[in-house]
Amino acid sequence: MMLKIINKENKENGSIELPVQFNEEIRQDIVKRAVLALHANNRQAYGVDSRAGLKHSARVSKRRRDYRGCYGQGISRVPRKVMSRRGTRMNWVGAKISGTRGGRRAHGPKAEKKWGQKINKKENRKAIRSALAAVMIKEMVEERGHNVPENYPFIIDDDFEKIKKTKEVSDILTELGFANELIRSEEKKVRAGKGKARSRKYKRKKGILLVVKDKCELTKSAKNIAGTDIVTVKELNAELLAPGADMGRISLFTKSAIEALNKDKLFM
Numbered sequence: 001m002m003l004k005i006i007n008k009e010n011k012e013n014g015s016i017e018l019p020v021q022f023n024e025e026i027r028q029d030i031v032k033r034a035v036l037a038l039h040a041n042n043r044q045a046y047g048v049d050s051r052a053g054l055k056h057s058a059r060v061s062k063r064r065r066d067y068r069g070c071y072g073q074g075i076s077r078v079p080r081k082v083m084s085r086r087g088t089r090m091n092w093v094g095a096k097i098s099g100t101r102g103g104r105r106a107h108g109p110k111a112e113k114k115w116g117q118k119i120n121k122k123e124n125r126k127a128i129r130s131a132l133a134a135v136m137i138k139e140m141v142e143e144r145g146h147n148v149p150e151n152y153p154f155i156i157d158d159d160f161e162k163i164k165k166t167k168e169v170s171d172i173l174t175e176l177g178f179a180n181e182l183i184r185s186e187e188k189k190v191r192a193g194k195g196k197a198r199s200r201k202y203k204r205k206k207g208i209l210l211v212v213k214d215k216c217e218l219t220k221s222a223k224n225i226a227g228t229d230i231v232t233v234k235e236l237n238a239e240l241l242a243p244g245a246d247m248g249r250i251s252l253f254t255k256s257a258i259e260a261l262n263k264d265k266l267f268m
Helices: 028-041 121-135 138-143 158-162 166-186 193-197 217-221 255-263
Strands: 002-006 012-017 080-086 089-094 188-190 202-204 209-212 229-232 251-254
Touching (some): 121 138, 158 217, 166 217, 209 217, 209 255, 251 255
Parallel strands (some): 209 229
Antiparallel strands (some): 002 012, 080 089, 188 202
16 A cells, blocks of 8 residues: 655655555454553552551450450450550450441452553554554544544654654644544533543544654654644554554654654564
């Protein structure tokens, strides 16, 4: 498949043949498996405090004839803590177990639980190739909700990697026909549920994915554009190419990134 190379002025500057990675069969099931594995491996472990419900010093004995014990008092043998004492009599309340006020949970989450998932290397590479193939199919990109220029897909010239100003990057993307996509990515939407109380009140739609060969000026200048992600070609993964396992993210590759993909046989 041949694609046009477009310069910053939105003029054609030659063409290039896409490498074989873009000819992979579309496999939604494998892409979803790779994305879920990435989510699981990035999940932060959580759990209850190991001393939860046990942070008191008053111990009550269950043994016969022990001082400060509840044996023979005609009360249940629920674990207790002493609140006050008068002579040999105690004022106590239930503690420690899940059925008491302030007690620990019966089976609380364990911080040592392993959330990570494994995926075969060949399967992961196939998922990336499948997602790469999907980003070059205009119909799939439009179906995902992106605003696609008329001449999409195309490759952009390497001069794009040398831009230092965010405003200039935004202007060039507008010139290339991504103006509506930039507007779409800037819109905020209020989340539902508990996320609003956990510093996640708003969410944004995913915008353009910019793929470059190596770290360059563009990696700094483009990172502040809302909804836009920029990544080197070696760091591509299924989540970037298909956020939420929804294939067909609008993507823009530089000429050198495509050449590196072919030369180094990445994800093969």
